[in-house]
Amino acid sequence: MTEATPLALAKTFLKAKDRLASTERATVMDALLLLLQNPYHPSLHLKKIRDGNGFWSIRASRDLRLIFYPYGKTWIVLYCGHHDEAYDWARRHRVEVHQITGEIQIIVIQTKEQAEGADSVPMEVGAPLARYDEDYLLSLGVPPDYVKPLRYATEDGILELMKGLPETVQERIWSLLEGKPVPPPPRIQVQSAEELLSHPLVRRQFHLLQSLQEMRQALGGPWEAWRFFLHPLQREMVEARFGGPARVTGGAGTGKTVVAIHRTRTLARRYPGAPILLTTFNKGLAQKLKGALRDLHGEELPNVHVEHLHSLALRLYEEAYGPIEIWTEERYRPLLEELGGGLPFSPGFLLSEWEMVDAWGLYTWEAYRGFSREGRGTPLSARERLALFEVFQRVWEAMAAQGATTFNGVCHRVRAALEGGRLPRFRAVVADETQDFGPAELMLLRALAEEGEDDLFLALDPGQRIYKGPTSWRALGLEVQGRSRRLRVNYRTTREIGELAERALPPEVEGEVRGSLALLRGPKPERRGFNREGEALEELVRWVRWVLGQGLDPSQVAVLARVHNLAERVGERLRQEGLPAQRLDGEGEGVWYGTVHGAKGLEFRAVALFGANASLFPLRTLLQKAPDPQEKALLEERERSLLYVALSRPREYLWVGYWGAPSPYLPGEG
Numbered sequence: 001m002t003e004a005t006p007l008a009l010a011k012t013f014l015k016a017k018d019r020l021a022s023t024e025r026a027t028v029m030d031a032l033l034l035l036l037q038n039p040y041h042p043s044l045h046l047k048k049i050r051d052g053n054g055f056w057s058i059r060a061s062r063d064l065r066l067i068f069y070p071y072g073k074t075w076i077v078l079y080c081g082h083h084d085e086a087y088d089w090a091r092r093h094r095v096e097v098h099q100i101t102g103e104i105q106i107i108v109i110q111t112k113e114q115a116e117g118a119d120s121v122p123m124e125v126g127a128p129l130a131r132y133d134e135d136y137l138l139s140l141g142v143p144p145d146y147v148k149p150l151r152y153a154t155e156d157g158i159l160e161l162m163k164g165l166p167e168t169v170q171e172r173i174w175s176l177l178e179g180k181p182v183p184p185p186p187r188i189q190v191q192s193a194e195e196l197l198s199h200p201l202v203r204r205q206f207h208l209l210q211s212l213q214e215m216r217q218a219l220g221g222p223w224e225a226w227r228f229f230l231h232p233l234q235r236e237m238v239e240a241r242f243g244g245p246a247r248v249t250g251g252a253g254t255g256k257t258v259v260a261i262h263r264t265r266t267l268a269r270r271y272p273g274a275p276i277l278l279t280t281f282n283k284g285l286a287q288k289l290k291g292a293l294r295d296l297h298g299e300e301l302p303n304v305h306v307e308h309l310h311s312l313a314l315r316l317y318e319e320a321y322g323p324i325e326i327w328t329e330e331r332y333r334p335l336l337e338e339l340g341g342g343l344p345f346s347p348g349f350l351l352s353e354w355e356m357v358d359a360w361g362l363y364t365w366e367a368y369r370g371f372s373r374e375g376r377g378t379p380l381s382a383r384e385r386l387a388l389f390e391v392f393q394r395v396w397e398a399m400a401a402q403g404a405t406t407f408n409g410v411c412h413r414v415r416a417a418l419e420g421g422r423l424p425r426f427r428a429v430v431a432d433e434t435q436d437f438g439p440a441e442l443m444l445l446r447a448l449a450e451e452g453e454d455d456l457f458l459a460l461d462p463g464q465r466i467y468k469g470p471t472s473w474r475a476l477g478l479e480v481q482g483r484s485r486r487l488r489v490n491y492r493t494t495r496e497i498g499e500l501a502e503r504a505l506p507p508e509v510e511g512e513v514r515g516s517l518a519l520l521r522g523p524k525p526e527r528r529g530f531n532r533e534g535e536a537l538e539e540l541v542r543w544v545r546w547v548l549g550q551g552l553d554p555s556q557v558a559v560l561a562r563v564h565n566l567a568e569r570v571g572e573r574l575r576q577e578g579l580p581a582q583r584l585d586g587e588g589e590g591v592w593y594g595t596v597h598g599a600k601g602l603e604f605r606a607v608a609l610f611g612a613n614a615s616l617f618p619l620r621t622l623l624q625k626a627p628d629p630q631e632k633a634l635l636e637e638r639e640r641s642l643l644y645v646a647l648s649r650p651r652e653y654l655w656v657g658y659w660g661a662p663s664p665y666l667p668g669e670g
C-alpha cells in the first residue's frame, strides 16, 4: 500500500458539510478516502482552480466539489459543496500565514467597498478601534488589509468585517470591544507545515489526520466540530497532567462537557488497562456522554465506565452491603415531623437541618456537635443541638429497621467501603455538572478515585446550580488551587441569546461565569407577555410551526416549563394541533417538551420557555417552605439559576412567554 496523503480538515469544511444531505456527505467521505490513497486518481479530476487563490478542487460526484489548499506535503480540506457555490467559495477566500503571529488563517477576501473603506478618514467618535494603532492590531493577528477598515469602522461595521476573520482574531477583537486588555499572542515558531498544523492555537481550526486509520475513524463518526477542534484552553485541560484534583468552570455552552469527554479519552489512553470513570448528575446526560465518547473515539474504550453517580452508588452499595430501599423526602419528612413534633422548631427548619446532617454524614453526636453551622439562618444552643440529634438518630433507626436509607446515606456508606478497601477504586474519575453535587456526592467522588496524579477532574458552572446549595470544596478536602481554569468562549448560543441568559444570572455568581464570549450571531430572542395561559399557548403553537417552517427538524426544538403539569399541557396541545411531540425523558419523535430540570446539560436549535411568570420563577409554593431568610435566599438563587439554564439551552432561536406578571429575574429587552 502506498503511504497515505497527509490530510488536514479545516473547520470551514465541517460547517459546509452540515449543509449537505446525508447521501451527499457519504459521497464526500468516499472522495476523501480515495484522495487519501491517491490524489491523482482519475475519477477525482484534481485540478487547480483558475482565479482560485491557490486552491485546488476534486470531484466527489457530477455536482459535488471539494476545495483544497496544498500546504507543504499536506492537503487541507477547506470546503465542500455544489459546483458553482464551491467555486464561488474558493474565489472569495484565501489562506495565508499571518506575518506577525505565524498563525495559518482562512480569510474572506474583502469586497471592493470594504477595501475602499480603508481610504476614508478615521472617525474618532463611533469608531471603537480607532484608538488602537495599526501595529498593535497587526500583532493580534488581524490581516494587514483588514487593519485600516477595522480601525475606521463603526461597531456595526466591525461586526460585519469580523465575519471574514478567523475565530481567534474575532475573539481578540470582541475582547477589545468589551474593554478588556488583550496581550498579543506569542509568535508561533515552527519548522514545517505539519508542525504548524499541530500547534494548539492552530488546532482550533485545523485538524491534521495522521494516518489512514485515523482518517477512517475520524470520518466514520458524526463529523462534528467539537471532535476535532478544541480551543487552546480546552486542549490544555484535556491534555494536562495534574498533580491532584483539577477543575474546569465556565458559563453555559463554553464546552465543559466537551472537555470532560476528551479528557476521559486522554486518560483512558494514558493509563491503558486502568479503570477510568466518567460520571455526572443525571441519567440522560450520562447517556449523552457515553454516546459522545463513542463518537469521539470511534469505538468503546474498554477501560472506561460511564454511569450517573446515583446509579453507580446504588450498585456499589448493593455489592458491598446487599439490597437497600431508598427513601426520598416524601417518606422521611412525615417521620421527622412526627418524631420532632415536640421540639420548638418549624417543620421547615427540622427538614432543612436534617438534610444538612444527612448530606454531611454527621451520624455521631461528636460529628454534629463539632460541625460548623456558620451561615445557617437559625442559631442553635448546645442543648437544642442535642435534642435535634436525638430525633435524627431515631429517624435513622426507624429507617434502618425497614432496610432503608437516603441517597446521601448510600453515598456515605459506599465511601466507607471504598476507604476500607472493600470496594476497588478507579484510577481516575471525570465528573460533569458537579455544581449540583452536594457534600455526600463530592466525598464519594473523592473516595472513588485513587489519590494521585490525574485522580479527579471536575467540570462545573456555578451559575447552573439547581439542586443543591453551594458546598465548600476545601472543607471536603478537594483542593484545586493552581489546577483550575475557566472557559470563556460560548460555542453554543448566539451572542443575542447568550447576553440575555447572562443577564438572568444570580448576582452571587456573576463574577465567576459572566462574560462568556459568543462568536455566533442570530435573531433577537422573543419575549412575549400575555393575559392568560390560553393566549400564550396559542402563540406558542404558532411559534413552533414557524421554527419548523424555518427548516428545523422537530427534534431540534424544545418547549420547557418550570413545572411538570405545565409541560404536560404543552405536550397535549401540540398533539391536538397535529404537531409531533415527545417528552424530554421519553423515546419518541417530535418536538421535545418537559421541565427545565430535565433539560440540564442538553441543547436544541430552538427553545421556548413557556411560563416565565412571577409565580413560577421563583416557584411560589417552594419559597413558602423556606424556614428562614437565609434558606429563602438560597432557594431564590437556585430559581434564578434555573431560569438561566432554560435561557441558555438554545443555539439559535429563543422564545419566552409569560402571562400576568413576568418573573422578576427575567431580563428586559436589550
Ligand SMILES: Nc1ncnc2c1ncn2[C@@H]1O[C@H](COP(=O)(O)OP(=O)(O)OP(=O)(O)O)[C@@H](O)[C@H]1O
Pocket: 225, 226, 229, 230, 231, 234, 250, 251, 252, 253, 254, 255, 256, 257, 258, 259, 461, 464, 490, 491, 492, 600, 601, 602, 603, 648
Ligand atoms: N471546541 C469546540 N468546537 C466546536 N464546538 C464546540 C467546541 N466546544 C464545545 N462545542 C459545542 O458547544 C456546545 C456546548 O458545549 P458543551 O455542552 O460541552 O458546553 P457546556 O459548557 O458543558 O454547557 P452547559 O453547561 O450549558 O451544559 C456543544 O454543541 C458543543 O458541541
